[in-house]
Amino acid sequence: MNRVPKSRVFSLMNLTQAACTCPAHMGGAITRHLPSCNSGKKKFASTIQNEYAFEMASSNIRYGEGVTREVGMDAGNMNAKNVIVFTDPNISKLHPMKAVTDSLRDNNINFSVYDKVRVEPSDSSFKDAIEFTRKNGADLFIAVGGGSTIDTAKAANLYYNYPNADFLDFVNAPIGRGMSIGKTLTPLIAIPTTAGTGSETTGTAIFDFKELKLKTGISNRALKPMLGIVDPLNIRSAPKQVQISSGLDVLFHSIESYTAIPYNMRGPAPSNPLERPAYQGANPISDVWSLKALKMTVNALPAIFKDPTDKVAQSQMILAATYAGIGFGNAGVHLCHGMSYPISGLNSSYIHPQYNADHPIVPHGISVAITAPSVFSFTGTMFPERHLEVARIFGAEVSNVRLADAGLVLSDQIRKFLMNLGIPNGISAFGYSHSDIPALVEGTLPQHRVIKLSPIQAGADDLSMIFENSLKIF
Structure with missing residues (x-):
């Protein structure tokens, strides 16, 4: 239970910029024939097999x-x-x-x-x-x-x-x-x-x-x-704002896992199946659970906003949460979740309504949702068909939409959905300003487990842009 050494605290902030950028260490697709990596003093074999399998696990x-x-x-x-x-x-x-x-x-x-x-x-x-x-x-x-x-x-x-x-x-x-x-x-x-x-x-x-x-x-x-x-x-007894925040977590579990990098583009296969991570990228089984959860949430969450005692909607939401858990628990999430962690962690004063807390709190679902319009505008050029499928579930007419516009269309649908649920208008509502963006970026960069599942790899400049565009979202 030791404290983190100060040297570790400082080195973490610069970790991503110093990391090797050879294909073996990147979160996207790799080729079967890789150049040697000279980062540090280690060299890697010239041939590494791409990931070729995923493993479904649930309670x-x-x-x-x-x-x-x-x-x-x-x-x-x-x-x-x-x-x-x-x-x-x-x-x-x-x-x-x-x-x-x-x-x-x-x-x-x-x-x-x-x-x-x-x-x-x-x-x-x-x-x-x-x-x-x-x-x-x-x-x-x-x-x-x-x-x-x-x-x-x-x-x-x-x-x-x-x-x-x-x-x-x-x-x-x-x-x-x-x-x-x-x-x-x-x-x-x-x-x-x-x-x-x-x-x-x-x-x-x-x-x-x-x-x-x-x-x-x-x-x-x-x-x-x-x-x-x-x-x-x-x-049944959960306050309205708790139900809304929790439901938004379900929503973005679903969307992020469905739009995550595919499992066979995640990187090299492990040398032992025990080393295969829980978050493996989008795969055919997780897709089924994620899309079902998304459809249920898009219908049920607005009903709960109108009437937080709606028992039918509540029953649908707790089932959707489980469905989404099975989906993202195997596929993983990406940028919305990765960026949510410093939004919550650096918060020093904001307490969300109806949260009976003795400490500042941006609820997890709110912190995840707040960057989503900007995130999916950014990721929409990769796997645009999937982004358009999500937009269609929100109610968009997508038959004549150009693939190049998929991110913008989905971004607009998410923005309308969030506005109708009355969520805060961007991270500025939590007290953040332009001057806080470098710290928010630094808090996101070490979240390798999730941000490397993004369909487009996001560097510090990309994250800065997304945070900047999330200061206000309406």
């Missing part, structure tokens, strides 16, 4: 109204003796948590509760949860909450099973060491209370790295929950 999912009451039976079926239930201070007082604890008691399951999860978790809040877990022990984890809670439980589970690990060991490179997870973790059951992150299906845990003032995460299939219990009753 088991159980869906239905009231299905939360089965979790105690699940714990009993697993012969669990020492359960830790993770939740946040708000959810701890609401129906979803009561349903879980009642079910555990009814089935005579011994459990303890960690209710200090931080909304939009940080490295320090992760470490607090890890310490609690190491002190109490667990043979089953249950996460009751949004993506923050599920991600916190994933991190606690990981480091509980690796008691001697340094915190940076598993954090995504280049911020951390990006080490592989070589063992099966303790079972985790995820019970989402928001229709957004899809974290119940994925092997990703995201957090604010306070010392670096950016977001990063841990990503590995081994983190996936054993089971996701998706119960529409658990999102």
